[in-house]
Amino acid sequence: MGKVQAFHTDQTTVTTPVGEHADSLSTVLDLVRSGTAKTRPEIGRHAGLGRTVVTQRVTQLTSCGLLEEGALGPSSGGRAPRELRFRARAGVILSAELGASSITVGVTDLAGVVLAEHTEAADIAAGPETVLLRVEEVFDDLLDHVRTELDAPELSVWGVGVGLPGPVEFATGRPSAPPIMPGWDGYPVRDRFARRYDTPVWVDNEVNTMALGELRAGSARGQRDILYVKIGTGIGAGLVSGGTLHRGSQGCAGDIGHAATSEEDDVVCRCGNTGCLEAYAGGAAIAQDGLAAAKEGRSRFLADVLASTGTVTAADVSRAAQSGDRTSVELLTRAGRLIGTLLATLVSFFNPALVIIGGGVSGAGDLLLAAVRETVYRRSLPLATRELRIARSTLSDRAGLVGAAFMAIDELFAPERLARWVDDGSPAGHPELVDVPLRTSVL
The missing domain is CATH 1.10.10.10 (Winged helix-like DNA-binding domain superfamily/Winged helix DNA-binding domain)
Structure with a gap:
């Protein structure tokens, strides 16, 4: 004993x-x-x-x-x-994934099954007070809905899991100098939700929660070593090694979007540096290149889009490429090759069994994915790619929501924490559980 x-x-x-x-x-x-x-x-x-x-x-x-x-x-x-x-419905988990331009909020049971969810457009640059207030409003609405549907008015919140689109110090649940999140640096996200719901709260980078979602409920289930790559407005990666999510010593492992991919200094990234992968191959970069092509008359398809909507998005470039627009095909192929070149280095270094491509831009047909695959297989070590699979996310835009819920669930059921609250029957009312040290990290 x-x-x-x-x-x-x-x-x-x-x-x-x-x-x-x-x-x-x-x-x-x-x-x-x-x-x-x-x-x-x-x-x-x-x-x-x-x-x-x-x-x-x-x-x-x-x-x-x-x-x-x-x-x-x-x-x-x-x-x-x-x-x-x-008893998966003994309590519920509040889960949220915050992106650069949208929020997805949900309520899950203790097995990670989504009971209710809501997605809407939101600008992360509006600041933490505005964005998190809206998240809390949706949390409350969804929680009321679930309690009514299950006829369980006393159903308690056992934990909260939140994914943010930037670096997060996992130990404190605070964003750390996030490039696309003005006003968020050091904001006590975890403490805010803990006060509001009086329950343990965990906050992480959204790409880590996406990787965890795929590991626990998606195409990576049963795998031990995977690399999840999100290609959206920005670019990031989540690493799972030996079946465990690897965050690094401060929580910023996998931030590949700001790895240097070019020696040129003509393109400034949102982080303030030049030559970042995200500045050349992220969704915002693809949209900007598409807009330039439309204005310069290099793409009739995108010029028509610009004339009718006043702007060009990465999704427009994808649709143009699928329609055979040569310029758009070149833009997506170039982005895929740049991403693939960096991933080839990671594949040789980390030797994963599976690389999952997710995020909004990953849905740009097979063209981008094909360019990534071709480059990785060509530039990586043969032994590293012998049994490597590169696949699109099966959870798609739900990966972060599901993963944020599993983050909280797995932390709650870690042996050291479970022993602290099990006799009470619930961790609700014990937000201090997040400070209980673990002998080994959980997923």
């Missing part, structure tokens, strides 16, 4: 088992909620735990409302065992 530590709350001090007890408790819960084991004998076989320990842990998890008894399972010759089910 592990040590017992004191856990201080505003009202009282409780003692909570840690160490072996916490590990076995978390293991039993994870086996049931993942569907790996459904009965006590199956739990014992998978976890290597004795019958008495399994019974104790299941009893504790059942008494606090995390597990419930189900139907009789198949018999292996003796008495048929009772199946166990994870």
Whole structure:
């Protein structure tokens, strides 16, 4: 049995088992909620735990409302065992993905299933007060809707997960000098939501949440080493190594959009530097190049778009390319090759089994993806690409929303945190759980 530590709350001090007890408790819960084991004998076989320990842990998890008894399972010759089910709707998670030009807000159950969601246009440059107030309004509306639909007026919020379009110091939940987010530097996003909903809150870069979404519920499920690349207004990457999301020491691992891709200094990136990949191949750069082509008469298709709408977007360039517009084809092919050149270096360095391409610009037909693939396979080490797959995101624009929910779920069910709140039956009311140190990082 592990040590017992004191856990201080505003009202009282409780003692909570840690160490072996916490590990076995978390293991039993994870086996049931993942569907790996459904009965006590199956739990014992998978976890290597004795019958008495399994019974104790299941009893504790059942008494606090995390597990419930189900139907009789198949018999292996003796008495048929009772199946166990994870109570995924014992609480809900509030999840939000904030992009450069939109917000996606949702409510999920404790298994990451989206129960309600809403997407709308929003300018991240409007500042944290304006944007986060709107996120809170949508959170409240969706939460009311879910409580009504489930006929559960007392359904509590167990956690909040938020993805932001810029570097985030994960330990504090604060943006750090985000290039496209004026007024957000150092803003206490985590603290704000924790005060509002009185629950644990985790905040991360949106590309990390997208990678996590694909890992837990998308095309990367079951993979151990993946690279998720978002090509949208900006460009970023999320790295999963050994089945664990890799954030780096400060939380900015994978910020490839501001890696140098050119020695030229004629194009200034939004971060203030020149030669950044994002400044040449991101959605904003593609739109700007398309606008120039329209004004200069190099693309009749884009000139017609400009005349009718007054602007040109990356989506317009994509539509023009799919219609056979030569200039637009060249713009997307060039962007794909620039991205592929940088990814080739990462593939040789990191050796992932899967590269997932997501983000708004990734939907630009097969042209961009083909250019990325061709460049990566041509420029990477042969051994690194022998079994490498490069595929488009299956979750598409839901990856960040789902991933932000799983970020909170997995943090809540980490052994060290689970042991702190399990006897209360819910982590609601304990926002300080985010400060509990973990022996190893969770997904």
